[in-house]
Amino acid sequence: MLVAGGGPAGCTTAAAMAQLGLRTLLADAGQDRRKQLAGELLHPIGVEELTAFGFSEVLRSGGAPIIGFAVVDGEKTALLPYAPGNRGLGIEHHALVTPLLDVLEKRGDVEVRRRSRVALVSDGPDGVEVTLSREGQSERVRTRMLVAADGRASPLRRSLGIAEQHVRLSTMIGVMVEASALPHAGRGHLFIGGPAPVLAYPISDSQARVMVDLPLGSSPERVRTEQEILSGVPEPLRQAILVALQREAPLVASNDTRIMDQVYKGHVVLVGDAAGCCHPLSASGMASAVRDARVLHRVMAEASNDVPRALAAYARARRPANRTRIALASSLYEAFSSDAGEMAALRSGLFRYWERSPTGLRISMSLLSTRETRMSVMAREYARVVAHGLLALGAGGVRAVQGPRRAMHAGALLVASALPHLRTAMAGVVEDRILALPAPHVPAADEPLAPSRASASRS
């Protein structure tokens, strides 16, 4: 097996393949993760999978335990808990990801090639041919299966010609502040009272990362010059962000949604961000990446390492969780970044629902953290929030929408805006049901074809 990419997806997939006893080589092009604004909050499911794949020493090496999320909208706060006993981890991106490669190298069951770039040459019936390039030298390698874990821009995916739906959403800037500036210790924070969400979470005992979502292509300077941008962030955090921006150049990243037409082609399979990504407000990218490794591990074991069969099963198995995750992040991002009256009503509906339902708080956290992956649950919760939004409008409880006429108008728009999300969700529910049916039998490469009725009756 050859794994291209040494991020969370590549390292866990390489560990998973090695656990199956497969000879595995991981090549990573290498990037300075200290300069990268990327995943730093790992949900409990990610912690559990990294532990199961043998990376527990990385998880113990630092960071801060996370017990759930706090969603803050002005004076209203909802505390969303992980399930009892579950713990996530907030940790600086490079402190989590760089040691994953070190662990693989130290263990010795995966051959690690650093600063090596993989390029596809050809894919034939018996496997894939690639070039491995490093410092001007290159060599050809043949492999039974190539795992493209090369990130969201995935050069390998592009060279396969796999089509994608790509929506560029926004620009994110990130700074470091003191963890004590966060209102709720040990929680990921979503501040949604401003023009777009601000995310924050502790990444050590003393430090927290804050990420501010800005319109595409904005300069970080806007945060200092446009007061409105931090209007949803309470003091003293607001002041801490402004001080940090004076002290240091922020890290910058773009936020995108990418949905792939296929997650495998021939003997090449996409995992992690290469297979799809969404806005990071649910902090689900790394949990999803390690889940891909788990799914690939399972299907390879079940298909006795028959690559075409395993990859068809992988595509079926990973689809429901990823579709739910991306649909949830997209609908929440729309709700949290729009100043339209109907979206204000949806936000009021969320808080109204959470105030009345401790179970709702728990299920929302479960969906955000990808523990709950069923589209039917997301559709049900979304419909409940819309209903609460309509009730809030009816009771005059949406500050941005005053007067019965405007409330009726916003109510109609809220229902209309919910329909596409509910339609996607319902299509997902139907698809989940179909995917839950037993998989059609795909014959193994060396399995004799069953005789057709005609040939059977002839013989």
Ligand SMILES: Cc1cc2nc3c(=O)[nH]c(=O)nc-3n(C[C@H](O)[C@H](O)[C@H](O)COP(=O)(O)OP(=O)(O)OC[C@H]3O[C@@H](n4cnc5c(N)ncnc54)[C@H](O)[C@@H]3O)c2cc1C
């Ligand atoms: C602003 C922001 C905040 C985020 N916050 C969170 C969060 O809090 N929690 C969370 O879970 N997720 C978060 N994410 C998402 C998370 O960072 C990604 O989901 C995760 O890093 C994906 O891991 P990956 O291994 O698929 O890809 P990457 O981490 O991108 O790794 C890809 C690797 O492939 C290598 N590579 C590229 N091309 C080649 C090649 N041809 N050959 C060999 N190697 C190659 C690269 O050098 C790199 O090392 C965030 C993302 C952004 C943008």
